[in-house]
Structure formats: structure tokens, C-alpha cells
Amino acid sequence: ITADGMIKASLVPAKSQSENVDNKLTCFTFIKVINDGGTQTASSRRNIIQQGIVAGNTAAPEITVSDATSATVIISSATNFVNYNDISDDAEAKALAYITRYLDKNKDYDTTLAGHTKKYKEQFDRVSIELGENPSRETKDTEQRIKEFYSDPDDPGLIENYFQFGRYLLICSSQPGTQPANLQGIWNPNARQYPAWDSKYTTNINVEMNYWAAEVANLSECHDPFIEMVKDVAETGAQTAREMYGARGWVLHHNTDLWRTTGAVDNGPVGIWPTCNAWFCSHLWEKYLFSGDKTYLAEVYPVMKGCAEFFRDFLVEDPNSGYMVVCPSNSPENHPGLYSYTNDAGSKVNVALFG
Structure with missing residues (x-):
């Protein structure tokens, strides 16, 4: 309990590493209770619970309100996250500033x-x-x-x-300054539930679908978090284009996350899909068509140019049709239904990828 009667809680990652990467995110939460009538007392009576297990004899702070007409609970949380490449912020100071600014407005x-x-x-x-x-x-x-x-x-x-x-x-x-809406939105039903698909961004269709209506539904600023993510993956995707395909520009496969990963992940029927950059760029262009903002267009033009440069280096000529095509690639989580094989488990599997 702080001197002015707030609960201060710090949270640390449950694991020291995830996928061989150090977990260095920190989070602080401040909780203020304002009661209308009655009394409020602070104590430390509840055992701390970590991942459903009581952590030794330690105790966490507790605020008790008695005989009040009502009580308002104000919660402020923040992490040290700045962007995908920077976690240098002061989580405690940031969370405290949020709640202090609110309380000062009374x-x-x-x-x-x-x-x-x-x-x-x-x-x-x-x-x-x-x-x-x-x-x-x-x-x-x-x-x-x-x-x-x-x-x-x-x-x-x-x-x-x-x-x-x-x-x-x-x-x-999806408000300006926040992260884009992912496959589940921004909520999960239980704080201890492991979120489906890690709450990542499935970029072979799902995250685009979230934003198809952003401009036509007159919510252009709600499009901004997604546009900012496109700019981010254009940066991280440059390394992927260079190292995986020996190509200029940038590339993104079927999935990304808070850290703007761009490589092929998961499995063949979904992972080998190096065309997400083109789909993403359609959103950049859509936003310009609705706004006519040439300052914005100049800002995103290098991203679209990098996408085009990737395909200039990556496309190959189909000997049958003469068309320039992507290879390898697939239709997102789909298959043409032409061939199948039996896997090691004895199950029939449709061929999803052709080389």
C-alpha cells in the first residue's frame, strides 16, 4: 500500500524465456478505491498467488470497504513497452502518471x-x-x-x-496509439487463460478483415494502429526478404505479433505465404483513396515501393503461361484439391503447396 492509500502491484513474466528469447517485459498496476460513506482500511492478509499456486508465506495488500453506499475502483496499468524494438520505458512511473493525472481532475x-x-x-x-x-x-x-x-x-x-x-x-x-485489433479483439475471457493463437495477428486474412470496413464505415483513425503495424513489418521484413529470398524490399508471411516477426512459422499449408506485403499495401492505398492526403501518401510510399521491389526480385516466369508468378506460395489455408498423400499417421492429406 502506498502512502496515499493505493495498492501497487508489479508483475513479472511467468517464464524467463519464450522461444529462446529473454522475457524482459515488466508491468506495474496501481489501484485506488474511493468509497462513498463508510470506512476504508488497508492490510496485508491475502497470500500472493502466482499461476494458481500460493507463493510461500508472502502476503499481498488488501483494501477493505465497510458500510459504504458505493465504492469506485480506479485501476491503472502500464508496461515498459515502447515499440517492437524498445522496452526501455519506466512501467511504474507511467502507470503512476496515468492514475495521478486522472485523480488530479477529481x-x-x-x-x-x-x-x-x-x-x-x-x-x-x-x-x-x-x-x-x-x-x-x-x-x-x-x-x-x-x-x-x-x-x-x-x-x-x-x-x-x-x-x-x-x-x-x-x-x-483500435484507437490511435494502441495496437491493432487481433484475432480475438483485445479481450480474453479469463486472465489466466492462454489466449488462442497467442493473440497474434493472422495476416493471411484475419487482421485485414478486421479493417476492411475502417474507411467505408467512416472510422479512418481506427485504421491507424494497423497502418502503423504495416510500417513496422516493412522494417523487420527487410531482413526476412534479404535472408530468406535474397530479395530487396520487405516480406511478411502469414503471421506476426507484438514484436513484428515476419518469417515463415507454423506449417507448410499456412506458413509458406510470402505475399502478405501486397495485401497490407492495399490498406495503405485504400486509406489514401478515402483521404486524398498526399502528405500521408508520401509517408507510406517507401513501404509500398519496398513491397514492389520484393516482387521484382521474387517473381518467376511460369513456363506454361508466361505469367510472372510467386513460387513457392499457397492459397491461405486452402488447397487446390488436385493431389493428396498419406502421412505417417495414415491419414489422407491434401497437397497445399506446389514447387
């Missing part, structure tokens, strides 16, 4: 909620959509409407809701 819950709602509506209320009505459907709950939609899609209101729900998700998971 805002109550209602004021905070009103500010949050106002900020959200500035983005959400930019777009309205009207596709028609079907009163018989609109009295039913969403789950039932979805079930009925399969056999009778005459429910324009449900399509409107679906469109706006997608905008809501993008607003909530």
Missing part, C-alpha cells in the same frame, strides 16, 4: 462516464444506415432473429445492427 463516476460516452459517440454517430423494415422480426431478440435469418433473410434491421456492431468493435479495440 472526476466522479458520472462525469467520467459522460466523457467516455461523448468520445465514443463522436465516432459511432458519424454513420447511420437504413435498409428497410420488417416489423415482425424487430420484436424478437437477436438470437432468434439470427436463427430465422438462415431460412428467411428478410430482416434488414438485423443487417443494420450487424454493420453497426462491427463498427462498435473496431472503435473499442
Whole structure:
């Protein structure tokens, strides 16, 4: 407990290394409880639990509120992460600055909620959509409407809701200065649950799909975290292009993460897909088409040029058609259905990659 009554907690990685790389991320959290009436006391009574196991006889701080009308819990967390190549920040100072700045404003819950709602509506209320009505459907709950939609899609209101729900998700998971929305969004249902696919970015389609509607749905600034990631992988992907393919420019395969990895990972049917750079660059161009911002275009032009340089060096001529083609490559997690083989386990496997 700090002198001004906050819980201060530090978190360290559960493992010293992951995939032979040292885990050097640190995280600090500050928790402030403000009670309306009643009393508040601080103590250290709960055993510290690490990965579900009580850690010896150590104890963690605890704040107890008694006989209050209500209590507001304010939480601030930060890590030493700056960018994919820099973890030199002061996590404790950053987390403390966040909560101190908020507390200094002396805002109550209602004021905070009103500010949050106002900020959200500035983005959400930019777009309205009207596709028609079907009163018989609109009295039913969403789950039932979805079930009925399969056999009778005459429910324009449900399509409107679906469109706006997608905008809501993008607003909530991708704001300027944050990381892009990944395969799961930014949440997982349980803090101790190992997130599916490591909460990485599956770049052979999924992360692009998250942002297909960013410009057309009038959420251009929500596109920014993804655009910044494209710039990052253009830097890290230059080494991959050079070392894997002897090519200029930059390349990215089917997966990346917070550290902007760009090499081929996982397995053949998905991993050998060195064409993600082209898909990513389509987003750079899309953003320009909607904004007409030539300053932005000059900023991202080197990234698009590097993508083109990679293909100038990587494409080969197909002797049958004369077309310039990528080889090796595959269709993302797909196969042409032409050939198959039996693997060591005796299972039939479709051929996904041709050389």
C-alpha cells in the first residue's frame, strides 16, 4: 500500500524465456478505491498467488470497504513497452502518471462516464444506415432473429445492427496509439487463460478483415494502429526478404505479433505465404483513396515501393503461361484439391503447396 492509500502491484513474466528469447517485459498496476460513506482500511492478509499456486508465506495488500453506499475502483496499468524494438520505458512511473493525472481532475463516476460516452459517440454517430423494415422480426431478440435469418433473410434491421456492431468493435479495440485489433479483439475471457493463437495477428486474412470496413464505415483513425503495424513489418521484413529470398524490399508471411516477426512459422499449408506485403499495401492505398492526403501518401510510399521491389526480385516466369508468378506460395489455408498423400499417421492429406 502506498502512502496515499493505493495498492501497487508489479508483475513479472511467468517464464524467463519464450522461444529462446529473454522475457524482459515488466508491468506495474496501481489501484485506488474511493468509497462513498463508510470506512476504508488497508492490510496485508491475502497470500500472493502466482499461476494458481500460493507463493510461500508472502502476503499481498488488501483494501477493505465497510458500510459504504458505493465504492469506485480506479485501476491503472502500464508496461515498459515502447515499440517492437524498445522496452526501455519506466512501467511504474507511467502507470503512476496515468492514475495521478486522472485523480488530479477529481472526476466522479458520472462525469467520467459522460466523457467516455461523448468520445465514443463522436465516432459511432458519424454513420447511420437504413435498409428497410420488417416489423415482425424487430420484436424478437437477436438470437432468434439470427436463427430465422438462415431460412428467411428478410430482416434488414438485423443487417443494420450487424454493420453497426462491427463498427462498435473496431472503435473499442483500435484507437490511435494502441495496437491493432487481433484475432480475438483485445479481450480474453479469463486472465489466466492462454489466449488462442497467442493473440497474434493472422495476416493471411484475419487482421485485414478486421479493417476492411475502417474507411467505408467512416472510422479512418481506427485504421491507424494497423497502418502503423504495416510500417513496422516493412522494417523487420527487410531482413526476412534479404535472408530468406535474397530479395530487396520487405516480406511478411502469414503471421506476426507484438514484436513484428515476419518469417515463415507454423506449417507448410499456412506458413509458406510470402505475399502478405501486397495485401497490407492495399490498406495503405485504400486509406489514401478515402483521404486524398498526399502528405500521408508520401509517408507510406517507401513501404509500398519496398513491397514492389520484393516482387521484382521474387517473381518467376511460369513456363506454361508466361505469367510472372510467386513460387513457392499457397492459397491461405486452402488447397487446390488436385493431389493428396498419406502421412505417417495414415491419414489422407491434401497437397497445399506446389514447387
